[in-house]
Amino acid sequence: MESGRAARPALEGRRILLGITGSIAAYKAAVLCRLLKTAGAEVRVVMTPLAKQFITPLTMATLSKNPILVEFFDPENGAWNSHISLGEWADCLLIAPATANTLAKMRGGVADNLLLTTYLSARCPVVVAPAMDLDMYAHAATQENLRTLAGRGVEIVEPADGELASGLVGKGRMAEPEEIVAFLDALFSRTGKKKTLQGKRFVVTAGATIEAIDPVRYITNHSTGKMGYAIAGELARRGAEVELVSGRTALPTPAGVTRRDVLSADEMFEAAATAFDKADGAVMCAAVADYTPAEVSGTKLKKGEGDLCLPLRRTRDIAAHLGARKGSRMLVGFALETDHEEANAEAKLVKKNFDFVVLNSLRDAGAGFRGDTNKVTLIDRTNREELPLMSKNDVAVRIVDKIETLLAGR
Ligand code: C5P
Numbered sequence: 001m002e003s004g005r006a007a008r009p010a011l012e013g014r015r016i017l018l019g020i021t022g023s024i025a026a027y028k029a030a031v032l033c034r035l036l037k038t039a040g041a042e043v044r045v046v047m048t049p050l051a052k053q054f055i056t057p058l059t060m061a062t063l064s065k066n067p068i069l070v071e072f073f074d075p076e077n078g079a080w081n082s083h084i085s086l087g088e089w090a091d092c093l094l095i096a097p098a099t100a101n102t103l104a105k106m107r108g109g110v111a112d113n114l115l116l117t118t119y120l121s122a123r124c125p126v127v128v129a130p131a132m133d134l135d136m137y138a139h140a141a142t143q144e145n146l147r148t149l150a151g152r153g154v155e156i157v158e159p160a161d162g163e164l165a166s167g168l169v170g171k172g173r174m175a176e177p178e179e180i181v182a183f184l185d186a187l188f189s190r191t192g193k194k195k196t197l198q199g200k201r202f203v204v205t206a207g208a209t210i211e212a213i214d215p216v217r218y219i220t221n222h223s224t225g226k227m228g229y230a231i232a233g234e235l236a237r238r239g240a241e242v243e244l245v246s247g248r249t250a251l252p253t254p255a256g257v258t259r260r261d262v263l264s265a266d267e268m269f270e271a272a273a274t275a276f277d278k279a280d281g282a283v284m285c286a287a288v289a290d291y292t293p294a295e296v297s298g299t300k301l302k303k304g305e306g307d308l309c310l311p312l313r314r315t316r317d318i319a320a321h322l323g324a325r326k327g328s329r330m331l332v333g334f335a336l337e338t339d340h341e342e343a344n345a346e347a348k349l350v351k352k353n354f355d356f357v358v359l360n361s362l363r364d365a366g367a368g369f370r371g372d373t374n375k376v377t378l379i380d381r382t383n384r385e386e387l388p389l390m391s392k393n394d395v396a397v398r399i400v401d402k403i404e405t406l407l408a409g410r
Pocket of ligand 1: 287288289290315316318319
């Protein structure tokens with residue numbers, strides 16, 4: 001076994017498609033490739049035409065032990081380099097170094113070289129390690145491009161502060177190869193579970209519902225949808241087919257997930273019930289309104305002198321409806337409580353026929369709405385597991401782990 005290999009177990013056997021663009025930092029791609037190979041990863045390399053001016057295909061072919069791809073086809077024999085099969089092959093597309101030009105093209109969907117067409121068709125996680133001069137990096141256009149790409153799920157290995165090829169000193173230096181490898185290792189440890197849920201279908205409800213009062217006003221709540229989106233993404237990463245029935249959120253759709261947008265509790269009920277018919281399970285993460293205006297005014301309600309009383313009617317409980325019909329399907333629910341947390345959660349477990357319930361208490365700092373962290377307790381009929389404060393992505397991993405354990409025990 002080569003040294004360093006055991007230190008990066010999550011990279012062992014992973015297929016990394018390394019994209020190299022035309023930056024002076026391309027020389028570091030050689031070390032990067034070497035480290036990835038040492039960690040047990042398979043590496044294939046796609047270079048932009050300009051990248052060849054900075055590092056030779058011969059170097060990269062020798063280190064990766066694979067031929068280098070640059071053009072759409074081989075001009076000698078016409079053999080086609082399929083960007084689609086490259087994207088399918090890869091467990092991760094790593095673009096290092098990523099120039100300002102390539103980041104801008106990625107944002108805009110430009111497809112004028114093999115690396116960009118591969119990016120556009122890849123379904124695997126995409127990681128970029130930007131490298132450029134400090135002013136180019138700080139420019140509003142570059143920053144906006146990075147923010148947009150991050151919002152679409154592209155992972156960014158931040159450049160470092162330091163001496164740049166121009167002689168200037170500032171932020172823009174590509175992260176060191178060791179750091180990039182550590183970033184990938186952490187990414188795979190977090191998200192790179194094997195496709196253990198292939199062939200399973202799940203419905204996930206997420207986000208807040210919106211109950212119209214009149215054409216202008218509505219009733220809603222503080223849910224951002226982050227927890228449900230993280231669960232949908234984690235189920236998809238493990239190979240499940242996921243239908244995400246989503247209230248209004250500002251979040252991008254997780255990779256590999258089919259999203260169905262709804263507004264009201266009634267719309268969410270119909271969409272979730274229909275999807276559940278064909279599913280193996282559902283995770284009910286949405287913050288569904290319990291009450292909705294008894295009537296929606298067709299015109300804007302005018303203010304009068306006195307107070308206004310708005311009659312509300314109960315909405316249907318989607319989780320309880322699915323629970324009553326679930327048969328052998330898996331049903332997971334949430335309980336967001338402010339008092340008598342465990343007793344309330346256990347009552348929901350029984351009443352809604354959940355397999356387990358995820359309890360979060362608004363009394364715990366860092367739990368519940370808005371933030372990127374959560375502190376939950378997983379409660380089933382026989383066990384209760386209190387988890388520490390962790391990111392919502394990590395909570396999603398633990399919830400899906402429990403789904404898998406329960407499925408395996410059936
Ligand atoms: O009863 P309570 O609203 O606290 O229950 C929370 C659980 O039930 C969550 O899993 C939530 O998504 C689900 N629920 C639902 N439909 C409703 C109300 C809650 O699916 N109308």
